Amino acid sequence: MADPTISHTTPDSLASPASEAGSLDVQPGSDVVEQFPVLQQKSKGRQRLLRGLQRISSSQSLRARISRPRASSAPYRSSASSLSCVSLASTPSPFGQPSSSSSYFSFGDVSTAPTSVAATPAVETPGYDGIEAVLAVRKVDHPVSTPMTISLPTEIKKKAKVFNFWDTIPSEIKIYVLSFLSPKELVRVSRVSKKFHELCFDGQLWTEFDASKFYREIPAESLTRILETAGPFVHDLNLRGCLQIEHMQRAQRLVAACHNLYSTSLEGCRNFQRPTLHTLLKTNNQLIHLNLTGLPAVNNATCKIISRECPDLETLDISGCKQMDARGIRFVLEGCPKLRDLRASSVRGFSSNADVAATIFATNNLERLILSNCSDLTDDTLKTMMLGPNPEFDIITNRPLTPPRKLRHLDLTRCSRLSDAGVKSLAHVTPHLEGLSLSNLVQVTDSALEPILASCPNLTHLDLEDLTHLSNSLLDNHLARAACAKKLEHLSISGCDSISDAGMLPVFQSCTNLNSVIMDNTRISNLTLTEAADMVRNRALSHSSSPSPSLLPTVTLNLTIYDTPLVTWTGILEILSRNSEPLTAKPSKDGVVEVTSGSGNGNGKRGKEVIGLRCFHTWQMTVDEHTRRVLKGxxxxxxxxxxxxxxxxxxxxxxxxxxxxxxxxxxxxxxxxxxxxxxxxxxxxxxxxxxxxxxxxxxxxx
Structure with missing residues (x-):
């Protein structure tokens, strides 16, 4: 029985006593010599070395010592029957060392593979020259030398596709996508690459630059550099409150970069120097909106430059500029015929410069005029602004024969020198007036306001705070019956001690579009609050014939009733209970649903309308909690x-x-x-x- 440990044996045709001794003796003229004539050559040094290496690799004990362990991924598995020999390939191993993989040589019918059993004698191959030509080079496919490919994760593939898509889309679409980013975000994105830097600083993205939202978060030098880069493309520049632009060099760099401005706001930049401001005005002659509120650098010379260099100016705010007077306003009005909005709070010199009032009357282009806190504004000056230097009156009606003014908003708050004589000049010459503020004019009475209410049908905002001489008759007989009653949205009678329920009940019955009413420090009671709740309820029903209970309630009327001694907790409870009641139509006496038709500005279905209340501070926490729950449903x-x-x-x-x-x-x-x-x-x-x-x-x- 054969030994199972022997994996390969020598063929019988080659068996000889010499093979048992570990050598192969080939005689001349034999079949082997005829088949391989090169075996007749004498072995040389190289072949002798190769034979020695072959004998070493055939030994079990030596191979275990000198060979490195086989990789787990090798194509051959180590076993007791495996063979090994030194590869005779001329190409080096990929690791820089001769390969020691297992192999055997076959010469026709001759097998020269030694057995892996230690007791079996190894077959010694005789040396001869030219063995490289006879033996084929054995290619060993090592797993490491094989090129390997690993698929990318799904997330990276998606990102790669998006990036490829970004490269293929037109630049116009890229600019449109980046236009949704804020200036701060654009600066961050510009650091991605050079291409993103070019896109992020494209002129189409920097037409508006509002630094008032983030100027505290970046250093002054960085802000200046951004403005230097984007300055040539900026049309709308807002530096409100940017105290960082305090050094003259930074401001000069900013001014040198921005020369295409249409609108700019430098409100609060107190350290802005006068020469730098003048340079900015001279290099931007297409300005339309200019805000210089509170700048000490503004004076009458600045107004001259504005009138000369900015002929297209439409809005100018020079409130709080203490280094100028009313003469500067005259320069602007004469040089800027398109001016529509003039805000000149706390500007002095109206009483001593009558030409300023005459210029305002002559231009007749102003739609908004803010003259609050102008303490030297007198009745004669206001008359000149409204009626002209030498007004004419109708003999029968005693009305002025003056062309109507274009004013829509007029603010005369805290002009303490005004009285009924000056305020009456607003009547019959301001038919387009929508907002009128006469707060803190302690000398004004009902007689000055009655003709104004009768001749201003478009009035929506009326501020009569701290008019101590105001009475209920003005509200009942004039405001509630005026043509503007249905359009009135805001009313302030705070501090009017004489106003009570007799005046406010008709107002809430007639003025059904009120959104805000301030009644603190008055003599109203719980009846006024009940009437206000009824007005809101009827308005909600008139806005929609089929109210939707699925929509959440909204606050449509804000009441302020601080320090009203006649309002008790029962009146507050009445407002709260009306806010929390379900929205249902009001049934009539016959049992038919009655929906009041009104001039509501709501179209379609609406939810319940509730009242937002500001009352005595000890009740306010309960009111806020109740309102919060109502708004949540x-x-x-x-x-x-x-x-x-x-x-x-x-x-x-x-x-x-x-x-x-x-x-x-x-x-x-x-x-x-x-x-x-x-x-x-x-x-x-x-x-x-x-x-x-x-x-x-x-x-x-x-």
Missing amino acids: DLGGAKRVERKWAEYMQAENEMEVAGGWRRRRRVRVTRDNLEEDQGVQGGQQGGPGGRRRGRTVGCVVM
Whole structure:
């Protein structure tokens, strides 16, 4: 029986006694010599070395010592029957060393492969020259030398596709995509690559530059560099509050870069020097909007430069410029015929310069005129602005025969020298007036306001704060019956001590489009609040014949009633209860749904309209919590706040009237219940939104 450990044996045709001794003796003239004639040559040094290496690799003990371990991914597995020899390939190993992979040589029918068993004698191949030509080079496919490819992750493939798509789209679309980024984001994106840098600083993206939103977050030098890069493309520049532009060199660099401005705002840049400002005005002669509020560098010479270099100016704000007077306004009006909006608060010199008022009358292009805090503005100056230097009047009606003014907004707040004589000049000459502010004119009475209300049908904002001589007759007989009653949106009668329910009830009945009413420090009571709630409810029904309960409520009327002694907690509770009631149509006496037709500005379905209330500070927290729940749609939670607040206020009133420890305890319990309910709905501990308070349970008997 053959030995199973022997994997290869010598063929019988070559078996001889010499093979047992470990050598192969080839005789001349034999078949082997005839088949391989090169075997007759004598071996030389190289062949002798190769034979020695072959014998070493055939030995089990030596191969285990000198050979390195086989890789796990090798194509041959190590086993007891494997063969190994030195590769005779002329090409070096990919690792720089001769390959030691297993192989065997076959010469026709002759096998020269030695066995892997140590007891079996190795077959010695005789040396001869030219063995490289006879033996074919064995190619060893090592796994490391094979080129390997690994697929990219899905995320990277998606990014690569997006990037390729970005390269293929036109530059116009790229600019449009980048236009949605803010200036701060554009600067960050510009650092990606040179291509992104070119795109991010394209002129189409820098037509507007508003540094007021981020100037605190970047150094002054960086801000200056950005403006230097984007300056030639900027049309709208806003540096409001940028105190960083304080050094003259930075401001000069900025001015040198920006020479295509159409609108600029330097409000609050107090360190802006006068020469630099003048250079900016001279190099931007296409300016349309200019805001120089509070700049000490502005004087009458600056106004001369504006009138000479900026003929297309439409809006100018020089409020708070203390180094100039009314003469500068005259220069601007004469040199800028397109000026529509002039804001000159706290500018002096109107009383001593009558030519300024005559110029304002002669131009008649102003649609907005802000002259608040001009303490030297007198009645004669205002008359000249409205009626002209030598006005003519109708003999029958005593009305001025003056062309109507184009004014839409006029602000005369805190012009303390004005009285009825000057304010009356606004009547019958300002038919387009929409906003009028006469706050703190303590000398003005009803007689000056009556003709104004009768001749201004487009009035939407009326501010009559701190007019102590105002009476209920003006509101009842004139404002509620005026042509502007249906268009009025904002009314302020704060500080008018004589105004009460008699004046405000007709106003809420007639002025159904009111959005904001300020009534603090007046003598109104709970009746006014109830009428305001009815007005809002009827307005919501008139805006839509089929109100949608699925929409969340919205605040459409803001009431301010600070320091009104006649308003009690029951009036506040009335507002809260109206806000939390479900939105339903008002049934008539016959049981038919009645929807009041009005001039509502809402189209389609709308949700419930509620009232935003500002009241006494001790009630404000409860009102805010109730309003928050209503706006969220939690009407049940709002009802709980109403009930517990009513219980607390009733207990407190009883304690004030009768006193006693039982009533004081009831007040504490109701207050704790109210705070507990507000705490459960919110998220803050120890106040509105905190967790439940721990209370000790009293005796059952007591």
